[in-house]
Amino acid sequence: MQRREMIKKAGALALGAPGLSLLHKAGLLPAKPVNKLPRWKGFNVLDFFNPDSGNKRQSTPEEYFRWMADWGFDFIRVPMAYPYYLDFDRTRPITKEEVYHIDVERVHEVVELVERANRHGLHVSLNLHRAPGFCINAGFEEPYNLWKDPEAQEAFTFHWAYWAKVFRNKTRDQISFDLLNEPCLREDMNDQFSRRSAVPAALYRSLIVKGFDAIRLVNPKHLVIADGNNIGAEVIDNIAELDVAQSCRGYAPGLVSHYKAPWVFQHPDDLPEVSWPSMDNGQLQDKSWLRKHFAPWIALVEQGTGVHCGECGAWRETPHPVALAWMDDMFSILTEHGIGFALWEFDGDFGILNSRRNDVQYVDWYGQKLDQKMLTLLKKFV
Known part of the structure; x- marks a missing residue:
């Protein structure tokens, strides 16, 4: 033998x-080992990303969903800022009471987007990118701190119970609920460059349990996802008994993914040239390095937890050949282990449409500027 x-x-x-x-x-x-989540492939769409509903992007046209499906994609993630769908006086900071003032007209917009996407066979993952008392981004004054104030956690639970009820008849194939985008502790909620650290494990677990219970109370079959701790970078290792999947990020190394991004680097014009593979402080960063980076998430799949990469991609200032080479390595590793991905944006600076890159020869696609090379790369993994 x-x-x-x-x-x-x-x-x-x-x-x-x-x-x-x-x-x-x-x-x-x-x-x-088989990933408990489907290997969804797709994009984030940012219709409800801005806290100010009067300053939103255009609604995602239904033809975009049709193109996604025609190209083989099957997933969209919808990062929402909770103030977007509230009715309150926007000339001053929101109050604790106004956090509960749901604007039904805005809710209908969310419902309509979900219906349009589902019609084309796309799974929709609703995400609170800004939850009561926390957001990874600055730009809105919160009435409290999600990690310190029980009132904020009660509001967090209210919002997820509300969305679970709105979509209580949707199946797990149609919708999932991604509780909180990129949790972390921030020294100053209003300073984009304030230092950040992981949320204490027990504290983050308690918030996940609150959201999970609120959603499952409405529909015991609803699919719940939690972003990794510390800006999505770290596996959550104390929720294994919960039926909660986890979402990682495809932004490593940050110099490649967010090259010259002004919300990431305080002096973006002083950055060195970027390449892939690359060297960082004498360390080679290549496909093997990426494999080690994703090793904890691969191990999580092997342990029986569903994993998906909810955000990934490179901003428009990353040289196009560098972005494509890096993405090819990253997606091949994820695909090898049954982990799907969602590019940050379909239409925009990270996307395949209208990305405003200076080093791309775009193809006209029904009036939109299509990055054909990036689309061809992505289609290798659908």
Whole structure:
């Protein structure tokens, strides 16, 4: 038997990845762990991203969803700022009472977007990008702190109970609820460059449980997702008994993904040239480095937790060849382990439409500027 196993392994090595896949299917090798989440591929759409509903982007046209589906994508993530769908006096900071003032007309906008996407076979993941008392971004004055004030946590629970009721008849194939975008502690909520750190594990767990219970009380089958701790970078290791999937990020290294982004770097014009692979303080950053970066998330899949990469991609100032080479390595690692991804934006600076890159020869696509090379790359993994 020992000799047979050696021959089997040698043959598998000779066959490479396709051969290994065939051996797995034939039951000749141990089954690879299967991600409990589907390997969704798609984009974030930012219709409700701005806290000010009077200053929103244009609504995502239904033809965008049709194009996504035609190209093989099956997922959108909808990061929402909770003030967007509230009715309150926007000439002054919001009050604790106004956090509960739902604007039904705005809610209808969210419902309509979900319906349009579902019509084209796209799964929709609703996310509170700004929740009562917390956001990774500055630009709105909160009435309290989500990590310190029970009132803020009660409001957080209220909002998720509300959305769970709105979509109580949707299936897990149609919708999921991504509780909070990129949790972290911030020294100054109003300073974009304030220092950030991980939320204490027990505190973050308690918030996840509150949101999970509120959603599942409405529909016990609703699908709940939690972003990794410390800006989405760290696996949550104390919720294994909960039926909660986890969302990681595809932004490493940050110099590649957010090259010269003014909300990330205080002196973006002083940055060195960027490349991929690259060197950082004498360390080679390449595909092997990326594999180590994602190792905790791969291990999480192997332990039986669903994992998805809810945001990824490169901003428009990253040289196009660098962005494509880096994305190719990243998506191949994620795909190898059954982990799907969502590019930050479909239409915009991170996206495949109208990204305003200076080093791309765009293709006209029904009046939109299409980055054909990036689309071709993404379609390798759908």
